[in-house]
Structure formats: structure tokens, C-alpha cells
Amino acid sequence: MLTISQLAAYAGVTVRAVRHYHRIGLLPEPERDRSGYRTYDAGAVVRLIRIRTLADAGVPLARVQELLAAGPEEFADGVQEIDKALRAEIRRLQDTRGRLARLAAGEHLALPQSVVDYLDRLRGLGVEERYIEMERDAWIMIAAQVPHSIDSVIAKKHEELDDPDMVKLYSLLSGALDWPADDPRIVEVADIMERLMVRAVEAGEVGADDGIDDQFVDLLDSTMVESSPHAARLLAILEERGWRGWTRIERVPADRLNTDLPPS
Amino acid sequence: MLTISQLAAYAGVTVRAVRHYHRIGLLPEPERDRSGYRTYDAGAVVRLIRIRTLADAGVPLARVQELLAAGPEEFADGVQEIDKALRAEIRRLQDTRGRLARLAAGEHLALPQSVVDYLDRLRGLGVEERYIEMERDAWIMIAAQVPHSIDSVIAKKHEELDDPDMVKLYSLLSGALDWPADDPRIVEVADIMERLMVRAVEAGEVGADDGIDDQFVDLLDSTMVESSPHAARLLAILEERGWRGWTRIERVPADRLNTDLPPS
DNA sequence: GCTTGACCTTGACGCTGGGTCAACCCTCCA
DNA sequence: TGGAGGGTTGACCCAGCGTCAAGGTCAAGC
Structure with missing residues (x-):
């Protein structure tokens, strides 16, 4: 026993x-x-x-x-x-x-691989690390809110980067972090953006169904506005020239400008 | 946000x-x-x-x-x-x-492989399943009390089984489960055991240091006595003939028999 | 016969990482 | 305007033991 x-x-x-x-x-x-x-x-x-x-x-x-x-x-x-x-x-x-x-290797597990690749590409283009961190945080917020569409959106961003003007735009925006609020170079940025937009309109990419839902477009735009003090000014300049939006571009006829006030 | x-x-x-x-x-x-x-x-x-x-x-x-x-x-x-x-x-x-x-395969995990092998060998010799279960339970109790020496003890049991008399002994003991308490065949068992013991003495295996400690010898003996009603009678017969012990055999001189009573 | 130390007994509380109410407030949409 | 579907805090509940606490018992040595 x-x-x-x-x-x-x-x-x-x-x-x-x-x-x-x-x-x-x-x-x-x-x-x-x-x-x-x-x-x-x-x-x-x-x-x-x-x-x-x-x-x-x-x-x-x-x-x-x-x-x-x-x-x-x-x-x-x-x-x-x-x-x-x-x-x-x-x-x-x-x-x-x-x-x-x-x-342990220092990777950010908060983002899908597609976004990490995209950020690496920006880094490779010489974009400043501070700016990349800002983008990263913005993408984390976006991915957290719409995890299912993140890959297709990033695919579009990759395509855009094939345009040298877009590359130029990023290198300018990267430096813009140190600009004073009223720096005149913001106009140069607006010029490049307008060129890109014109080309997009010519290619018929504007107005076509991009497969992204409206709410999500608003989300991307507001994320962009929150991310930098220059963003709002940039959008204002573009709106004066007849453009609206960021994620999804619209051409606004001259007589319909300032529609913030409802037409009487 | x-x-x-x-x-x-x-x-x-x-x-x-x-x-x-x-x-x-x-x-x-x-x-x-x-x-x-x-x-x-x-x-x-x-x-x-x-x-x-x-x-x-x-x-x-x-x-x-x-x-x-x-x-x-x-x-x-x-x-x-x-x-x-x-x-x-x-x-x-x-x-x-x-x-x-x-x-899931029905194996008994309570015993080390060496003991499982030993029980399989008994089964192969035709020993009854009921008897094997009894042996198994006894070995579980022994293994639980002295897990470190179980392998060497089993190795000795394997050696013993090389003797045809020992095989005979097991086949008799296996059947003994159904014998009445005073079955005369127990004498036959005692005869075989005595032959085995004589041979062990001749081979010089008796009295030599077997590497097993005294307490453990007592444990094995008492486990054996508890396991079957015939065990005690068998030991009594052998003691009359001048043998003591089961696990470790001793030849007892005729004049020292009945040492339960202290010599006056 | 006494002490010592290792073992046994029951019982009660603690711990991790939350799940599961309860009772209520806030926002959005029809 | 009201109902669904968020959010808020708070309080209790769970497994699977670990860890005291407060003793009773046993074997061994002196």
C-alpha cells in the first residue's frame, strides 16, 4: 500500500x-x-x-x-x-x-505585410523617417478601421508611386514637416498635385468606380487632414483651383465653388 | 481615432x-x-x-x-x-x-517499459491473464515505492526465466488462482522452488551481494505474501525444509529453525 | 519515555486572465 | 421619438491548484 x-x-x-x-x-x-x-x-x-x-x-x-x-x-x-x-x-x-x-527584430506587427512593403518603398525613395512614422501611424488607424480593404488601397498607392511626379511630391511632403505654417513652397506642392490630377482626369481615372466605399474615402481624407498642419491649407488651395478631395478626386465646376454654404 | x-x-x-x-x-x-x-x-x-x-x-x-x-x-x-x-x-x-x-491504444502507462516487456514475456509463456494482472498490480506498487531500482530487479527476473524450472513454476502458479486453500499441489510448487534454490546455492548466487537493499527485499516479500492466499503456506513449507525468504534466499541450519521464539 | 523531524489531516484564502451579468448612458438611423 | 447597438463602471464567478495555518502521527535516536 x-x-x-x-x-x-x-x-x-x-x-x-x-x-x-x-x-x-x-x-x-x-x-x-x-x-x-x-x-x-x-x-x-x-x-x-x-x-x-x-x-x-x-x-x-x-x-x-x-x-x-x-x-x-x-x-x-x-x-x-x-x-x-x-x-x-x-x-x-x-x-x-x-x-x-x-x-524582437523590431518589426511592427500592427500592419499587414502589404503596408510594410509600401512604407519600405517610401524609405527607399529617400523619404524621411519621421514622415514614414507619421504615415505608418495613419495606416495603422486606417487598417484598424477597415482591415478588409487595406490591401486593395495599398495596391493603388503602389501604382501611383510609378509616376515620377508622385515621387517628387513625397520628397517635398517629407521635408514639409519642418516648414513654417505659411511656407510658400506649399504652392509648389499644389502645382505638382494639380499636374497629377490633370493626368488622372485625362486617363479617365476620375469619376470611375474605384471600388472603395464613400465612408472609407472620407476616412482617408480626414486621416490626412489630421496628420499635418499643412494638409488643410493644401486642400484649400486646390479647392480654389476647382479640385475637391484627396483620396478620390473630383473636378468642381467654377460656378459651384464654395458649396459649404447651401445654394439659396 | x-x-x-x-x-x-x-x-x-x-x-x-x-x-x-x-x-x-x-x-x-x-x-x-x-x-x-x-x-x-x-x-x-x-x-x-x-x-x-x-x-x-x-x-x-x-x-x-x-x-x-x-x-x-x-x-x-x-x-x-x-x-x-x-x-x-x-x-x-x-x-x-x-x-x-x-x-488510447490500451497501454498501461503506470509501468516502465522494462516491466511491460517482462509481463509480455510471461504472457508469451502461456501464463493466464488474471495472474498477469496480479503481477502487474504488484509491480506497480513496487515501482511506485522504489522507481530507481525497478529496472535492475526486472533484469534479474528476466534471467531467472531462462531456467525451464522457473517457467514450469509460473505455469503452476498461474493455475493456482483457482486452487482451494489446502490444495496438495502446493507441495509440487514447493518442490520446484527447492530445486531452483539448490541450484542457486550451487551456482554461488546465494549469500552474494545482489545490490538490492534489505528494506527493498522485505518489500518484495511482503508484496508477494499479500498477492495470494497460497503464498504464506508456500513459504511455511519451504521454511520447514530449511529455506527462508523469497526475493533473497537463505539456507537456514536445522538447529536454528523456529527462530520466531528467541533462543533461551 | 521523550524529543525531533518528516509526514499526514482539514480548512481557508490567493492567484491569473479574464467571462458574465447588471444597470445605466450615448449615438445614430428611420 | 424611439429603439438598436454601441459605450460606461462595478461586482461577482471560474479552473486548478499553491500556500499558509494549525494541528495529529509515526519512526528513530537518545
Whole structure:
């Protein structure tokens, strides 16, 4: 006959755990000797080791109870399921190892790869790191609000970067972080933007359905306005010249300008 | 700006969890809008995703706190350690899968492989399954009490089975489960045992240091006596003939018999 | 026969990482 | 204007034990 600590040690559990199993009825209370000590037989060893094997696999004790009480068929099914969960857990942990390595390498896990690639491309074009961080934060906010459309939007941004004028625009905007609020170079930026817009209109890209919903267009625009003090001034200049929008460009007829006031 | 549910959804956690992180100071409380709603920026997204990456790796939240507050060097060291723990956990789960498969296959995990092999050998010799179960339970009790010496003891039992008389003995003992208490065949068993003992004495195996400690010899003997009603009678017969012990045999001189009573 | 130290007993509280109400307020849309 | 679907705080609940606390028992040595 075994004492509780012999039983526990052999099964690789603590004495406390064995008593816990007694309390919840998972392991039957054995006979006591005349001094009240529990005395265990081989059956208890077998059952306890079964309990631990299942519990080590992450099975809740209540479910262990069910399984040990079930017939062999139900037991086999249960074990199948547990094994499936174990395989999934192993995969999850392997995945976590990968994410952890990327975190340690200083990667930003808050953005999908497509956006990270886009930011790397900007960096490669010589855009200042401060500006890239601003863009990154803006993209994080966008991705958090519409995670499903982020990839298609970024694909469009990639296309735009094929235009040398757009590259020029970025290098100017990058430097604009240090400009005073009324810096005249903002006009130069507006000029480049207008050229880009004209070309977009000629290519028939304006007014076509771009597959992005209206609310999202508003979101992108407002994110842009929030991101820099120059943004609002830039939009004002462009509006004077008959353009509206940023994400989705519209040509506004001269007589419909200043529609902030409702037409009387 | 994001609401709590946008933040939570993007980071793959529940709103409740985010609030929990606020309470324990893991994620700083953000500004509120005029109606009391929390409003989050990109920094919160980045921090929350870092928290989750570490927490998913099984790091306690208190430790996450420390790591995120630490310098890059300490952080890298911490991540190293976490990764080590992850690898260990993955190995443990793979091991558990193996044990689970053996459990499902009906194996008894309560015994080391050496004992399982020994029982299989008995089974191969035609020993009855009931007797093998008895032996198994006895070996479980022994293994639980002295796990470190079990292998060497089993090795000796394997050697003994090379003797055809020992094989005969087992086949008799196996059948003895159904004998009445005073079955005369027990004498036949005693005869075989005596032959085995004589041969052991001749081979010089008796009295030599067998490397097993005295307490353990007592344990094996008492386990044997408890296992069957015939065992005690068998030992009594052998003692009449001048033999003592079972696990470790001793030749007792005729004039020293009945030493239960102290010599006057 | 007494002490010592290792073991046994029950019972109660603590811990992590949130889940789950409850009771209420805010915003948006028809 | 009202109802759905957000948000807010607060309080209690869960597994699976760990960790005291406050003793009773046993074996061994003196």
C-alpha cells in the first residue's frame, strides 16, 4: 500500500493535487489506515496516471471525469478530438515563436505585410523617417478601421508611386514637416498635385468606380487632414483651383465653388 | 481615432480584455471624448499588439509589463528566454501526444517499459491473464515505492526465466488462482522452488551481494505474501525444509529453525 | 519515555486572465 | 421619438491548484 506522497511522487503530481482530485470526485477516496492516512493500491496509480495524461493534454478535469466514465468508443472519439486540439496548439505556439522573433527584430506587427512593403518603398525613395512614422501611424488607424480593404488601397498607392511626379511630391511632403505654417513652397506642392490630377482626369481615372466605399474615402481624407498642419491649407488651395478631395478626386465646376454654404 | 471595440477587434482581443489591461496599468488609459468614450491612437494599437504577442507566448501580464518597460537589451534577453520556454512547451505537447496515443491504444502507462516487456514475456509463456494482472498490480506498487531500482530487479527476473524450472513454476502458479486453500499441489510448487534454490546455492548466487537493499527485499516479500492466499503456506513449507525468504534466499541450519521464539 | 523531524489531516484564502451579468448612458438611423 | 447597438463602471464567478495555518502521527535516536 502507498501513502499519498508516494502515489503523488510516482505519478508526478503534488499531494495537493491528489487531494483536489478526491474533493472533486475524480479519484475515489481510498481506505484509511487506523490513523486516518489514505492508503492507495495499484488501481489508484493507474487511474491517477490516466488523469494526468489527459490533464497534461489540456483537458479540463470535468471532461476528464466524463471521458474516464465513458465507454471505449466515446473515449476513443474524445482522444481523437484532444489530439486535434493538441496539434492546433502546437501550430499556434510555432506561429507565436515566429511573431515573437519578428517583434524582437523590431518589426511592427500592427500592419499587414502589404503596408510594410509600401512604407519600405517610401524609405527607399529617400523619404524621411519621421514622415514614414507619421504615415505608418495613419495606416495603422486606417487598417484598424477597415482591415478588409487595406490591401486593395495599398495596391493603388503602389501604382501611383510609378509616376515620377508622385515621387517628387513625397520628397517635398517629407521635408514639409519642418516648414513654417505659411511656407510658400506649399504652392509648389499644389502645382505638382494639380499636374497629377490633370493626368488622372485625362486617363479617365476620375469619376470611375474605384471600388472603395464613400465612408472609407472620407476616412482617408480626414486621416490626412489630421496628420499635418499643412494638409488643410493644401486642400484649400486646390479647392480654389476647382479640385475637391484627396483620396478620390473630383473636378468642381467654377460656378459651384464654395458649396459649404447651401445654394439659396 | 478608434473606439475600444475597433481597437479590440483589430488586435484580436475582447473589449473586456482591453479594459482589464487598463485596470492593471498595462495599457495607459487614453483620452475620452466628451461623452466619456475612450479614444485610441496608433500608439495604443502598437502597444496592444505587443502585449498580445507576448501574452500569447504564455508570458504573465506582470512580466509583459516589465519587458515593455525594459531597455532593448533586457527585452532581447527576455524574449530569448520566452522562446526557450516555447520550444520546451512544444516538445512537451508532442510528448503528450505520444502518451495519449499509447493510452488510447490500451497501454498501461503506470509501468516502465522494462516491466511491460517482462509481463509480455510471461504472457508469451502461456501464463493466464488474471495472474498477469496480479503481477502487474504488484509491480506497480513496487515501482511506485522504489522507481530507481525497478529496472535492475526486472533484469534479474528476466534471467531467472531462462531456467525451464522457473517457467514450469509460473505455469503452476498461474493455475493456482483457482486452487482451494489446502490444495496438495502446493507441495509440487514447493518442490520446484527447492530445486531452483539448490541450484542457486550451487551456482554461488546465494549469500552474494545482489545490490538490492534489505528494506527493498522485505518489500518484495511482503508484496508477494499479500498477492495470494497460497503464498504464506508456500513459504511455511519451504521454511520447514530449511529455506527462508523469497526475493533473497537463505539456507537456514536445522538447529536454528523456529527462530520466531528467541533462543533461551 | 521523550524529543525531533518528516509526514499526514482539514480548512481557508490567493492567484491569473479574464467571462458574465447588471444597470445605466450615448449615438445614430428611420 | 424611439429603439438598436454601441459605450460606461462595478461586482461577482471560474479552473486548478499553491500556500499558509494549525494541528495529529509515526519512526528513530537518545
